[in-house]
Amino acid sequence: MLDNAVQTAAPSRKFTPDVSRALRGLGLGNAMEWYDWMIFGLLSAFIGPNFFPSDNALSATLGALAVFAIGFAFRPLGGILLGTLADRIGRRRIMLLSVGLMSVTTLIIAIAPTYQQIGVWAGVILLACRIFQGISAGVEAPLSTSHALELAPEGREGMVAGLMSFYVNFGILIASLTAFACTSILGAEVMADWGWRVPFALGALFGLVVLIIRRTLPETMAPEELAENTTRRIWGAIRKHWMAILAIVFIVGAVQAYNYAWTVGLPNSARATFGENPTAVFAVSSALAFVMLIGSWVVGRLADGRSMSKWFIVSRLLAIPSVFLMLLYVAPGMGGFTAVMLGGSVVLVLNMTLYNVVSSTLLPKACRGTGVAVGYGVGVAVFGGTASYLLVWLQSVGATWVFPVYVAVLCALSLVFYLLARARTGLFIGN
Template sequence: MTTSDPTSHETPTPTSQVSVKTLRQVTFAGFAGTVVEWFDFAVYGFMATIIATVFFPDSNGAVALLQTFAIFAVAFALRPLGGAFFGMLGDRIGRKNILITTVLLMSGSTAAIGLLPSYEQIGIWAAILLTLARCLQGLSAGGEYAGAVTYVIEHSPPHQRARWGAAMPTATFTAFAAAALLSFVLTTSIGDAAMHEWGWRVPFLIAAPLGLIAFWIRRKLGESPMFQDAEEDDTTEHAPLRSTIKTQARPMMILGGYISLTALSFYIFSTYMTTFLREVVQLDAVPVLASNVIALTMAACTAPLAGRICDRFGRRKTMFASAIMLGAAAIPGYIIASTGSFGTALLGQLMIMFGAVTANVVTAVLLTEVFPTRVRYTASGITYNLSYAIFGGTAPYIATWLIDVTGNPISPAIYLTIVAAGAFIATTMMPETAGRQLGAGLDDEPITSAIPVLPTYSKVKPSKPKPVKVKTLV
């Protein structure tokens, strides 16, 4: 029995659309590819202080770091374009084909960074080639995450969407933990001198074999059942960009207002924290990387639980909770982390971690539930990546700049607190989407009409789900 009550304890199985076996295979494929994508993307952040000396040796420490993070932000500037481009293709030719393309593009561009000559070898061209490789990474990342969560959640039963969708945030935190762990192992085993000379290249070069593994896993799966259903409808117009923006502008803006917190909290927690502890707190590399590995690992372990809680209590309560947790913990977390020991560094990160995980989990499921099938990949890709470009990609740069300008080491946490307040306001304009039937085809009602001025919502009885044909695995 299906009910629209997000607090229902009933545990439906996906037998009406896909088998449990297929759902697990789909989730594993999405998880594996996302791990590879975000491991590749994360390595740049963990190698930022070394990359600054390799590609910008003539600049002083702060300027070189700002230049490195500026290139970090460039990749995010390309993500909305990648989200729109790959999103339209994903809505036109299928989710699976695009997810295969993005993981190969990311792996190739990441491995290219590991092969780049240094500034001492070719001068300014080293930085130019680094920027081009990061642009390719940005395009790939723009088509990956929204597509992966869409692919998984379109296979999932209505009251377990957050549970299965949580695999993607879990994959993201796992990827960052793996990147941090590899950085830690390399730093402790070969030392700083060797890391600056050649060791920093190793994590980038690992991308090539990982990408081939993810490609092999993803190519064996079929297409999402909802996309197949829309594909069989001759009246369906696939992903017209102008129509997508026109009909989905309001939900895109509201959801984007909340995702700003997801993006900022993720990178303030996962990427910038290591730079803060190294450059501002002056903590040694080993305790910094060790504390970050532990915090990211705990984040990956916490995400599945957050998915179940999100299904249990609904999206709005989860969104409010994440905004409150981050708003309350950001400043104390940074103050504690800045005291300069391994224990306090870990505790400060864990204080921010719970809110960041919660925000990432609810964002994953909202990307699918807020938009109708015919434009879902496009609308979610643009919304997610535009928010990440503005608030995620710029997070390390703005945090470094704020400390440099104000002289206040806690200024990044103040910035995060302000954004958390904005996300709280955006949540008041978001309807409850837990348990809602996902639409397919041009005849479904645009989500804009489901967003009232006041956040009061009535429950409706869902219609009986339409059986959907599923391609067998090859």
């Protein structure tokens, strides 16, 4: 039985209208956060020369990707600060704060002056925005999934996984389509000048809409639970479940290394290293996002009412050979790029749909907001945030083969730690 009041009130497996509306608000917030986060990665080749002095396009792109990675480094801080607050003052307030913070910083990036206008301060402003976005994103995905699980009826974990992943991929797809549309309409020269600002302005507007929708989110933490949940009690539970936290770090880190290699690293490598046409690259990225969007919904339907553990183990085992597909793209050519991007998408969508729900099953409600957010933040920061930079750099020095070996090892370790954590604590949600 799920440990929340909503489950007691609604034993049916069907989503009530109130739950459906709440899940939609949580999902759209995920979509907005991932749109804002991914648009920076997709446009790094345009952003870099505007904020970092360099006569070399690859060096400027690596500078922007370094800032992209630094944002990930602050996700654990977001997990610690905002995750603890979510367990102390409730989920709803933090879900509103997360969206608001991401929207404001996205707007600042849209109007920020360039290096040519104010010198190094341009890079400082960009970096500060990415730091606050990292703090916001550090709690958004894990907490929104935990919030959704606490709202949904027992046995619907698969549908929650599919639904939340659907919205994440919806945000990624919108980011890819927006980048594709802007480069198609404005052209590469205008995009390099000022056109890159347009997608960020649209993201800020999207955030305002989501903020209004989320005002009606219900709270899943009962008043007595909040009264009992002191900071000392929360972190005492975190220490007790240390193996689960370690498992979450690798569950998240492995799939995010795979994810960012496909969604950010390979597209930027195609443009900056191999000189592919940016419009064609964005078209393939959009196709990948569309596969992820539909695939997440299908996986959610298939896994609904079934064992999350079995689905997770099989999908993670498949990821180990699948990541080696990237070795097919070691020279210029859109054919090879397209084959790698779409060929790896099937296994990627399996893993990306399940990982947050599987992470949430490993911790009890009292410390779930903090624990999942911290594990998620560390995993993304250490392994996901560095993946795109690492891949582009390895390709530039002719050592592409190192990256799939690295991700395969992470996938194997995530399985080992997950099984150890499950044996130690059992599952708190689902089968």
